[in-house]
Amino acid sequence: MLPKIINLCPTGTLTTKENSFAPIYYSEIIDDVLACYEIGISVVHLHARDNLGQNTYKKEVYQKIIEGIKKHAPDLVIGVSLSGRFYNENNLRAEVLSLYPDLASLTMSSLNFPKNASINTPDTILWLIEEMKKYGVNPEIECFDSGMINFTNHLIKKGILVEPIYMNVILGNLFNAGTDISTISSIVHNLPNHAKVCFGGIGQAQLKSNLIGLIEADGVRIGLEDNLYLNDKNKATNRQLLERIHRIMNELDYCYMSTTEFKNLGYGNKKTNGFGAK
Incomplete structure (x- = not known):
């Protein structure tokens, strides 16, 4: 059987107790991730919340989540969010890197969402790449359209982004690429050579995007960060989406x-896993 990457994104930034079954508090995130780990995932992409359920960049909250997961799943590849959706200050966004996660998100441009924007200037992107290198962290590249893929290819050509390259292509945002055949064809044609690529989708685009990821790429990005429903208006759990x-x-x-196979492709932290210079 051909192995495919499963990237679990359990929480995100907009989930609440009112709109979803997503895990919000650190203990809930740990329990949910471990339950999904038992079903089968390759990597987890974490967002953190404070005691009030609000988005937070603080490394001490991430540390509780990571340590709780590692206690029972020490081999799990862990990615963290460096989102510019709520915090634009570079030092705040990068604070979690000092925990030496395996991956950290790198969105390749600023983009709009229905109620706000995620700010990622070219200078910020370049700065985050350099900060990741200091801590041995692999960029978890996020592309929402072909322009972001173009910039990714440009940075690879310049030697700023280096192999192994891991990417999530996320479709279905109102302001970016959809799931029509012509758009998908263009995106697949322009993906970087030798990169490992997963496809995810926002809302009802998730399932179709996941099918594309299985058939045309290396796997899927899946979870309640991107989609709250199993079908129609029936709220999903991460476990249901994964199953x-x-x-x-x-x-x-x-x-x-x-997760061991994925890590051994070079996606473990380069400082703590011996994939790069100490």
Whole structure:
């Protein structure tokens, strides 16, 4: 069976107790991630919340989550968010890097969402790349349209982004690329050579995007960060979304890539896992 990457994104920035079944507080995130780990994931992409459930950049909150996960799943590849959606100050966004996660998100341009914007200037992107290098962290590149892929290819050509390259292509945002065939064809054609690429989708675009990721790329980004529903208006849990994608993968004769396999491709932290210079 051909192994495919499963990137679990359990919480995100906009989930609440009112609109979803997403885990919000650190203990809930730990429990949810570990339950999904038992089903089968390759990597987890974490967002942190404070005691009031508000988004936070603070490393002490991330540390509780990471340590809680590592206690029971020490091999799990862990990515963290450096989102510019609520905090624009570079030093705040990068604070979590001092915990030496394996990956950290790197959105390749500023972009709008229905109620706010995520600010990622070219200078900020370049600065974050250099900060990641200091701590041995791999960029978890996020592209929402072909322009972001163009910039990714440019930075690879310049030697600023170096292999191994990992990317999430996220479709379905109102202001970016959709899931029509012509758009998908263009995106797939322009993906960087040798990169490992997962496809995710916002809202109802998630399932279609995941199918594209299985058939045309290396795997899927899945979870309540991007989509709150299993079907129609039936709220989903991360476990339900994950179990469904496993059923589909089984029908397609795919298996999930273990977190150890994914890490051994070079996506573990370069300082703590010996993938790069100390």
